[in-house]
Amino acid sequence: MRLELQPRPGEHLADLLFAAGVEFPCGGESNCGGCRVRVVAGHVPATSQMREVISEEDLAAGWRLACTAESTGPVTVEIEQWTASILTDDQSVALEPRNGFGAVVDLGTTTLVVQLVDLATGEVLGVETALNPQARYGADVMSRIQYDLQHPGVLTDLIRRELGAMLRRLTQEDVLEEILLVGNTAMHHLFCGLSVEPLASVPFESPTLGAVSFKAADLDWPGPATFLPNLGGFVGSDLLAGIVATGLDESPAPVALFDIGTNGEIVMGSRAGIVCASTAAGPAFEGGRISKGMRAGSGAIDSVHPVNGAFECRVIGGVDPRGICGSGLVDAAAAARELDIVQPNGRVTTPGREVLLAPGVALSQGDLRELQLAKGAMAAGLKMLAHPKPERLYLAGAFGNYVRQASATSIGLLPGNCPVEPVGNSALRGARMLLLSPTARLQRLNRLLERTAHVELAADPAFQDLFAESMLLAPFTLP
Amino acid sequence: MADLQKLYDAVLNGDQKAAIAVTEQALAEGITPLDLITNYMVPAMDEVGRRFECEDYFVPELLLSARAMKGSLTLIRPLLTASGIEPAGxxxxxxxxxxxxxxxxxxxxxxxxxxxxxxxxxxxxxxxxxxxxxxxxxxxxxxxxxxxxxxxxxxxxxxxxxxxxxxxxxxxxxxxxxxxxxxxxxxxxxxxxxxxxxxxxxxxxxxxxxxxxxx
CATH class of the missing domain: 3.40.50.280 (Cobalamin-binding domain)
Structure with a gap:
């Protein structure tokens, strides 16, 4: 994301950057480097503090710390947002050694992660993360699809160029043997330049769900690339890779994989067969459509406990609170239920109809409703697919990694009678496992795809009742 | 005698079983369908709507109330049609x-x-x-x-x-x-x-x- 700023006399560029949403993870102490921005036009002097945390090379490329940035003239900066909270993965995985280097790409709707991998050792040699540049054309997949229908090709170009630049930053001059990409169906279609028309209306089943391969020259990338196949509907290869990472397709007992996000996904099954579905939860878990909602950055309340009848909040960066992130929201709802400020049906009982968490940060009645819709959609999706009851529930993604399970269970986002295990960025890990097993890969994927069925939840009349019932802020169990 | 206030309460509280039971009893006792609708069910749904507007009620409550009313209406509608009463539109x-x-x-x-x-x-x-x-x-x-x-x-x-x-x-x-x-x-x-x-x-x-x- 690029920002054009012009500080007036007496104004600090750092304040303008903060106001524009750049977060200072260490609270502006200029010692963590988490608020790096790249100056692409204008002059921002490098200070001695910046020289301590940024290499000469990066300083020369325009990198500065936002928290101590000053300028007297107009500047254009590129924000390296999300760096701190993008989940990567470096767990060691099984490997068929071969020579050379490869890369895996987690092409998310919001964030991008690229890993450079040594194919001989399986070691992760480098990581690049960035915001998906398509985000300025819409936060969710539906608005991207809409944009692509009106402006064909723009988003395809944008993402190919951004990922190409990230790959080249990792490889320098080196050539890659192979690059594997994973992402949801919309990201797959937009990257591959396929028509998104089938994803724009019922039954949301595209005829082009399969893997797509490119030569290096097709993309002007450092190596040939393959976008792995989708599972069905909007459930893409990120979940396919998640299945591989968790071994769900080889599990003798039924297990579930739950990816909580704007577009929630549920995969349920065992080696005998797999069903998957997606459910539109909305952006509440990412702080979206919540009045004081924000991402998990400096100033965000990320955890709330009820202590002696009051709320005790933890704030990222130890600064004054200025908002609340997804995990904080789930905690706050659970705490407010415990203090009986919010009823099970979501009604706030305080006179002002709001839950005051900390000075300046309160949840409104509307915020609780957004949370109810989001968690209701996720829980209803799980209830639809969880037959028989899974022996374990794997939680994929950043939110799953940070949410407090006790809170998620008490408000009925997660079931109370099923062990839950966060698995981090299972999409990236699964992609790396597939990259490192070139001969076994095809067979495993084919077998997996053959046994996987996609279910359209909205088409089932039972979904409406389950959805309504699942909006209660109360624990539930799977039968 | 059917306690018609219970019909109002059943719709307001989303209790389909109660709504159907009171409706059945009321119709058996010869109370007119129009009386049930205009004096009890419509006011109850108006109150449901009011509570939704002031954020006391949310989607689940709306669905439950609608379901209770529907249960009652399935009994009433054939009688309405038979008596030739015109709907609001x-x-x-x-x-x-x-x-x-x-x-x-x-x-x-x-x-x-x-x-x-x-x-x-x-x-x-x-x-x-x-x-x-x-x-x-x-x-x-x-x-x-x-x-x-x-x-x-x-x-x-x-x-x-x-x-x-x-x-x-x-x-x-x-x-x-x-x-x-x-x-x-x-x-x-x-x-x-x-x-x-x-x-x-x-x-x-x-x-x-x-x-x-x-x-």
Whole structure:
């Protein structure tokens, strides 16, 4: 994301950057480097503090710390947002050694992660993360699809160029043997330049769900690339890779994989067969459509406990609170239920109809409703697919990694009678496992795809009742 | 004697079983269907709507109340038809072609029924021809279109255009709604009205009927 700023006399560029949403993870102490921005036009002097945390090379490329940035003239900066909270993965995985280097790409709707991998050792040699540049054309997949229908090709170009630049930053001059990409169906279609028309209306089943391969020259990338196949509907290869990472397709007992996000996904099954579905939860878990909602950055309340009848909040960066992130929201709802400020049906009982968490940060009645819709959609999706009851529930993604399970269970986002295990960025890990097993890969994927069925939840009349019932802020169990 | 206050309470609290039981008893005792609807069920649904507006109630409560009322209406409707009582107006409602989401549409349909309208629910993923058929053959005065996705909003425009082409657009009022729909969009595509929630949709439908599609 690029920002054009012009500080007036007496104004600090750092304040303008903060106001524009750049977060200072260490609270502006200029010692963590988490608020790096790249100056692409204008002059921002490098200070001695910046020289301590940024290499000469990066300083020369325009990198500065936002928290101590000053300028007297107009500047254009590129924000390296999300760096701190993008989940990567470096767990060691099984490997068929071969020579050379490869890369895996987690092409998310919001964030991008690229890993450079040594194919001989399986070691992760480098990581690049960035915001998906398509985000300025819409936060969710539906608005991207809409944009692509009106402006064909723009988003395809944008993402190919951004990922190409990230790959080249990792490889320098080196050539890659192979690059594997994973992402949801919309990201797959937009990257591959396929028509998104089938994803724009019922039954949301595209005829082009399969893997797509490119030569290096097709993309002007450092190596040939393959976008792995989708599972069905909007459930893409990120979940396919998640299945591989968790071994769900080889599990003798039924297990579930739950990816909580704007577009929630549920995969349920065992080696005998797999069903998957997606459910539109909305952006509440990412702080979206919540009045004081924000991402998990400096100033965000990320955890709330009820202590002696009051709320005790933890704030990222130890600064004054200025908002609340997804995990904080789930905690706050659970705490407010415990203090009986919010009823099970979501009604706030305080006179002002709001839950005051900390000075300046309160949840409104509307915020609780957004949370109810989001968690209701996720829980209803799980209830639809969880037959028989899974022996374990794997939680994929950043939110799953940070949410407090006790809170998620008490408000009925997660079931109370099923062990839950966060698995981090299972999409990236699964992609790396597939990259490192070139001969076994095809067979495993084919077998997996053959046994996987996609279910359209909205088409089932039972979904409406389950959805309504699942909006209660109360624990539930799977039968 | 049936305690009719219990019918009001059953609808307000979303208790379908109780609603049906009281209705059965009341009808057996010879209380008129119109009395039940106008003096108990409509006021109860009005109160449900009021509680929704002031955020005491939310989607689940609305669904439960609508279900309770529906239970009662299934007993009452055949009697109404038999006695030739005219509804407040006849509305054809549906989620437009390409869109499967019908929770919002179902809510609006139930609230309209609660408001005394006769509702012809065409379901989800409804092609324009079905709306045209309802206008031509079922005496519909209001057409209500729902869409939940940004990508299916153009389908609303296509539906309205199809009504024009079929020459029936002037016979009805068209109202639109759904999460991504806005007043501005409603005006752009030539709809007569827009509502951003199920409760306001009832008032809108009443207003549109009063403005009067030609009888």
């Amino acid at each position: 006849r509305v054809a409602i549906g989620t437009v072609k390409g869109d499967l989401h019908d929770i919002g549409k179902n809510l609006v349909a139930s609230m309209l029924e609660g408001g005394g309208f006769e509702v012809i629910d065409l379901g989800a993923d409804v092609p324009p021809e079905k709306f045209i058929d309802a206008i031509q053959n079922k005496g519909v005065r209001v057409v209500a279109l729902s869409a939940l996705l940004t990508v299916t909003m153009p389908s609303m425009r296509k539906t309205i255009d199809a009504l024009k082409e079929a020459g029936v657009r002037d016979q009805v009022k068209v109202m639109v709604g759904g999460a991504p729909v806005t007043q501005q969009f409603a005006e752009e595509i030539g709809a007569d009205g827009y509502s951003d929630n199920a409760n306001a949709a009832v008032a809108l439908a009443r207003k549109l009927v009063a403005e009067g599609a030609p009888a």
